[in-house]
Amino acid sequence: MDNISAIEISGLDLWYGDFHALKNIRAGFRERIITAIIGPSGCGKSTLLRVLNRMNDLVEGVRMSGHVLMKQEDIIGEAVDVTGLRKKVGMVFQRPNPFPLSIYENIVFGPRIHANMRRHELDDIVEKSLRSVLLWEELKDKLNRSALDLSLEQKQRLCIARLTAVKPDILLMDEPCSTLDPQSTQRIEELMRELKKDYTIIIVTHNMQQAARISDETGFMLLGELIEFGPTEHVFTSPDDRRTEDYITGRYG
Amino acid sequence: MNIRKVKEFFIEKLIFICGLASIFFVVLIFLFLLREGAAVFNSVSPAGFLSGRSWYPISEPPQLGILPLILGSLMVTVGAAVISIPVGVACAVYIAEIAPPSVKEALKSGIELLAAIPSVVIGFIGMVTLVPWVKSVFRLPTGLTALSGSIMLAFMAMPTIVSVAEDALYSVPKSYKEGALALGATHWQVIHRVILPAAASGILAAVMLGIGRVIGETMAVMMITGNSAVIPNSILQPVRTLTATIAAEMGEAVVGSEHYFALFAVGIVLFVISFAVNVTADLFLHKRTS
Numbered sequence: 001m002d003n004i005s006a007i008e009i010s011g012l013d014l015w016y017g018d019f020h021a022l023k024n025i026r027a028g029f030r031e032r033i034i035t036a037i038i039g040p041s042g043c044g045k046s047t048l049l050r051v052l053n054r055m056n057d058l059v060e061g062v063r064m065s066g067h068v069l070m071k072q073e074d075i076i077g078e079a080v081d082v083t084g085l086r087k088k089v090g091m092v093f094q095r096p097n098p099f100p101l102s103i104y105e106n107i108v109f110g111p112r113i114h115a116n117m118r119r120h121e122l123d124d125i126v127e128k129s130l131r132s133v134l135l136w137e138e139l140k141d142k143l144n145r146s147a148l149d150l151s152l153e154q155k156q157r158l159c160i161a162r163l164t165a166v167k168p169d170i171l172l173m174d175e176p177c178s179t180l181d182p183q184s185t186q187r188i189e190e191l192m193r194e195l196k197k198d199y200t201i202i203i204v205t206h207n208m209q210q211a212a213r214i215s216d217e218t219g220f221m222l223l224g225e226l227i228e229f230g231p232t233e234h235v236f237t238s239p240d241d242r243r244t245e246d247y248i249t250g251r252y253g
Numbered sequence: 254m255n256i257r258k259v260k261e262f263f264i265e266k267l268i269f270i271c272g273l274a275s276i277f278f279v280v281l282i283f284l285f286l287l288r289e290g291a292a293v294f295n296s297v298s299p300a301g302f303l304s305g306r307s308w309y310p311i312s313e314p315p316q317l318g319i320l321p322l323i324l325g326s327l328m329v330t331v332g333a334a335v336i337s338i339p340v341g342v343a344c345a346v347y348i349a350e351i352a353p354p355s356v357k358e359a360l361k362s363g364i365e366l367l368a369a370i371p372s373v374v375i376g377f378i379g380m381v382t383l384v385p386w387v388k389s390v391f392r393l394p395t396g397l398t399a400l401s402g403s404i405m406l407a408f409m410a411m412p413t414i415v416s417v418a419e420d421a422l423y424s425v426p427k428s429y430k431e432g433a434l435a436l437g438a439t440h441w442q443v444i445h446r447v448i449l450p451a452a453a454s455g456i457l458a459a460v461m462l463g464i465g466r467v468i469g470e471t472m473a474v475m476m477i478t479g480n481s482a483v484i485p486n487s488i489l490q491p492v493r494t495l496t497a498t499i500a501a502e503m504g505e506a507v508v509g510s511e512h513y514f515a516l517f518a519v520g521i522v523l524f525v526i527s528f529a530v531n532v533t534a535d536l537f538l539h540k541r542t543s
Contacts, residue, residue, distance in 0.1 A: 053435060055431065055434065055435060058431075058434070083437045083438065083439055084437065085437075086434065086435055086436065086437040087436070087437035090435065090436070091435040093428060093431065093432065093435075095428060097426070097428035097429060097431065097432040098432075099429055099432065099433070099447055099451070100429070100450070100451050101450065109433070109436060109438075109446065110436040110437065112446075113436070113437065113438050113439075113442050113446070114437060159432070162432075162436065163436070166436060166437065
């Protein structure tokens with residue numbers, strides 16, 4: 001496995017008003033693997049994820065300090081081109097959130113806002129993106145139907161397809177399976193294994209089994225600190241920190 | 254136990270009657286309008302009434318064509334819509350999506366205040382400020398024109414349009430906005446590609462309700478549109494609307510005369526138009542919630 005770092009975080013602190021939500025985070029996310037971030041509710045794992053595409057900017061009164069390097073560029077600071085960053089770092093949300101448009105329009109949304117494209121180019125993108133999430137065969141005759149009529153799993157796949165259409169480098173997934181049933185969850189996990197060939201994936205999950213099943217590396221967070229970070233097997237079988245062990249064995253969480 | 258049951262029964266029935274009252278009165282009003290208005294069709298055919306080009310109700314014999322009045326209403330309404338829809342929707346977008354909280358509160362209360370101004374005051378202000386202005390800018394013999402009416406009515410439609418449209422924009426799920434931002438969309442792209450389409454039916458309802466308000470408005474238009482019942486060929490001419498006709502002439506029409514019945518028939522036409530507009534608005538609102 002290569003060791004190229006997609007994201008290097010050092011000395012990252014974040015406050016929501018007076019609340020110190022992330023404390024001196026240090027971590028390196030490697031390219032083209034799945035990294036899981038686990039921890040109890042409110043530990044800051046979603047906040048950490050939302051630093052990486054600067055979605056935290058939407059929160060009133062948020063402050064950040066430290067460094068987050070992506071390809072040698074620091075994404076923290078006023079001068080950063082946030083829309084350019086979000087094009088490279090896509091995000092899948094907890095609840096599937098397709099736009100109230102047709103399936104086709106959902107997928108071409110990203111390409112359209114970033115460039116002027118011809119119809120046949122867009123058609124190609126739609127097919128490719130839907131193929132990448134294994135929806136093409138199911139939906140190729142229904143592209144003009146509303147995306148809101150799809151099943152939850154299809155919606156979540158469509159949201160992933162919508163991201164791949166803008167060709168990001170990194171996919172952030174914020175509990176992408178928490179609203180899905182076990183079968184759908186399993187199929188989305190298979191899809192993630194497929195996608196890691198092309199994308200660096202970082203997933204926040206409540207579900208420890210899911211982290212153990214699909215991730216190559218795992219970070220454990222507690223009260224705003226990154227307690228432990230390393231190969232998944234190591235974190236789950238012989239964690240260095242007592243608190244990690246307590247969480248994994250179910251003493252709290 | 255039994256007394257409680259009896260109480261329940263009477264209270265329920267009482268509330269039921271109150272609930273029915275509004276429908277009952279609407280039906281009653283409509284029937285009354287219909288009875289009084291239909292009598293005019295003894296002397297003029299419905300088609301002749303609607304498409305007749307002259308309104309001379311007190312000539313002998315009276316000429317009862319309301320086409321000039323319909324066109325007058327239409328012209329003032331369209332003019333008001335052209336002004337108030339873009340401004341109102343833009344204002345709603347600004348309040349719902351862009352304005353910082355303090356500005357938002359100030360704007361919202363300002364608009365509520367605008368809704369609280371009585372229409373006669375709006376008409377009066379228009380008469381002393383806008384009408385002379387229109388007259389001098391367009392070098393007209395009189396400033397009492399359809400344009401003046403449209404501008405003042407646009408002010409009256411704005412509060413409805415802004416508050417209903419803002420509500421529609423506000424109820425667009427935040428997750429749509431987040432999804433679009435996460436794809437790298439700019440704030441404006443989020444607004445015009447996601448939020449406006451998602452709120453479209455609510456915004457259309459807002460527009461219809463605003464238009465409904467304009468069509469039914471009487472006092473302000475009577476004061477500033479000039480009230481001449483001729484077919485207008487420019488927005489810079491005086492017009493007379495359906496509403497102003499009823500208000501201005503009902504006092505002098507002899508009860509039971511053709512003129513009197515014709516005014517009721519004008520009322521029917523108005524009723525049908527506002528009913529249609531309101532039903533359309535309702536359909537859009539309903540579409541939004543389902």
